[in-house]
Amino acid sequence: MPTTTQKSELKCYHCGEQCEQDSLAIGEKIFCCQGCKLVFEVLAENNLCTYYDLESFPGESQKSKTSRANRFDYLEDQSTVDQLLDFKNERESHVSFYIPLIHCASCIWLLENLYQVHQGIISSRVDFIKKKVQVKFLNEGISLKELVGLLSMLGYEPKISLAAIDQKKTSTVDRRTVKRLAVAGFCFGNMMLFSIPEYFSEAELIAENFRGLFNYLNVILALPVVLYSASDYYLSAWNAFKQRQINMDVPIVLGIIALFFYSLWEIFALGNGGYMDSLGGLLFFLLLGKVYQQKTFATLEFDRDYKSYFPIAVTRLVQDREEVIPVTKLEVGDLILVRDEELIPADSLLMSSSASIDYSFVTGEEVPVLKRKGELIYAGGKQKGEAVILTVQKSPSQGYLTDLWNNEAFEKGKEKLLEPLSNRISGVFTWTVLIIATGAFGFWASSDMPLAVKAFTSVLIVACPCALAMSTPFTLGNSLRIFGRSKFYLKNASVVERMALIDTVVFDKTGTLTDPKRAKVDYQGDPLSEETKSILKSLVSRSSHPLSHRINFWLGEIPSLNLDGAEEQKGKGIQAYYKGQLIRLGSAAFTGFSSSHSKEIGNYVYLVIEGFEIGYFRILSGLRAEAGQVVKSLDPAYELHLLSGDHPHEQASLKEKLGPSIHFNFLQSPSDKLDYLGKLNQFGRQTLMVGDGLNDAGAIQKSRVGVALTDTITHFSPASDAILDATAFHLIPNFLGFAKQSRKIIKLSFGLSFLYNVAGVSLAVQGILSPVICAVLMPLSSISVVVFTTLATNVVAWKRGLLTPKNN
């Protein structure tokens, strides 16, 4: 009922946000802003109000949207358009957009009904998990720029980044492996059927003339397995062989060759059954393990570099005329215009009188920094407030931050850093098997030559590395899933192995251990008048000290005043004259503040005017609630380091909360952080780096395992090995412990498959191996290893608190 609607219940019909007034209304439907109302009107006009029936308040608030009309002008640039399109012919074009805002059924419905909004759109399809939409449109009907404009008007602005343009995305699921698995499974199943008479050869199930046919069919079915399904293993084994190494695939290839040729010999020369079904089973289970390990988190990107963050287009000023060009065409010396909330794409000099730059993107520090005319502004900052004009000093690919990416740490993958456990074991395994096989051959050779050959090949066949090769992928694959369920997303399975060896944990401070949003400022002393506040505002906005930022933030949006003779002593304080009075703000020693006050934890900043002690600010760093507990529980087992770009003013209070054993390093630039990790690595430490900002990107890359901490996993995170949701921060010790345990599980399951091999080999050396034993032993060992690793990882995860029902 409209009459009983209370003020507090005014919710925007589009986005569900509280509305302050009901002036924007259509009938009973109230809107919080013009943007939301506009979207509704467009949808209503096109008969698309089902959007609002599927979910309540499906829209995104349109309040903060930048509505600059020429924002998408760069999409008129034909080369940019061509790079974005998936497909184009004379009639139609196809394009895929990444739209992070897709979040509910209504979104899917609306985006798939775009053709009802605009005649030029043929059809569109949403991939909800990847948050992507593919649109097919008529070239005559709508341009790409208009399409993006339409989507953005509806509240679904596509995220178009440089990286997406640079490289066309590849399919995340490895279809080739799945195809190989399908072929192996098909052949394996049929071969088992044709082998049944062989299993029950004593029972004479079937007439003799069928046996030959069945065996020949088995050979035909084995060919695709040997030639197609197994081809990756030959390649990998050959590569290892060329480098004089033995990896897991060498014994596998050895087994495949022995099985195949021995079976050929048995079938054609002796007219026996052979072991083709076991060969099919071997590859089927191996490939199954491979696919299981390939768990990917489709929406997360682990390999982002600066290109993913930088804007795709920038406004350039040419003779006072604005033109929008792609960032790649930006040149040194260009004048660019950066508006409110826009990112600075390249290191530039400020030409406007002042700018307020938010570097949160880079440092995690969310208080904007005041810059004056002529100062250098680094790429990655975001302008807050009115538009500013800048002169580009360096090309976007060579700025202060992007230089990090030219470091060699970014060039090579980390996979080669650690030789997987399975590779080291398989070396021993291969040699042992070869020695046993030749031993058995030598033993029988003098008395019974055919038996000697049989024993030799039987050992190679039965010492199947199948179970051995499967324990690693299944343990790691399952660990990956368990981590993912606890909101810790690993790039691939090899990260679990590297995590197990970690002995040093390095934290970034701002944004990782501390949360700038939780910082608290308390003022004690004489009440501050509006004038005093304005004086303070102008004082602190001159300083780049983090404590000044805190106070600046606390003061809020108030006008600042003109001060005379302002002067900052780095790390001590700042002073200025106002109407002839000396105002000092800073440490007790600097200001001369001597009155006693409570000495609780925190940083103190004192205010003294003309020698009168007015009061002091007590500032608490917004340490994450769990930070202390996490650090303390890691303490005895791991060496701990803390890297911070800030001043060391918080060291005392941090030490108190985090314990004494952590190594503090302040005033670290992004490349200092990278070098610091490099040094730790040189000392043989296995490092885990937890960071959040772009300034940690180098360190994250240099560490053995780099973890990016983030509040919204689909949004911003630097290139890393793993992405950790901030809500799971307190689980870091559990994750590390679990990774160690999974390594133990791999070792245990190696032991288990070793037992099977001993049993099989002891039969083989006596030359009494039969197809039945082989057919039973092989799947049994594989399946039991899979069951063991899966159960064991689940039990361990449950004990470590990673598999609570809540997480499921």
Next chain:
Amino acid sequence: MEVIFLLIAVSLVLAITFLVLFFKAMKGGQFDDDYTPSIRILFDNHKKTTKKDQPTKPKSYE
């Protein structure tokens, strides 16, 4: 007993057909997105939605 030859041929042809169908489905992208279709099927087709505008079979995602 000779009928077994025929049965074997039939079973192999059948199995190969399924394998080929599986490849076709995979190439067409049917396994790329296993979540969205579960939501899509619940949408009502409104009268305004004309059949010829709507793609009738899943199109590839390449």
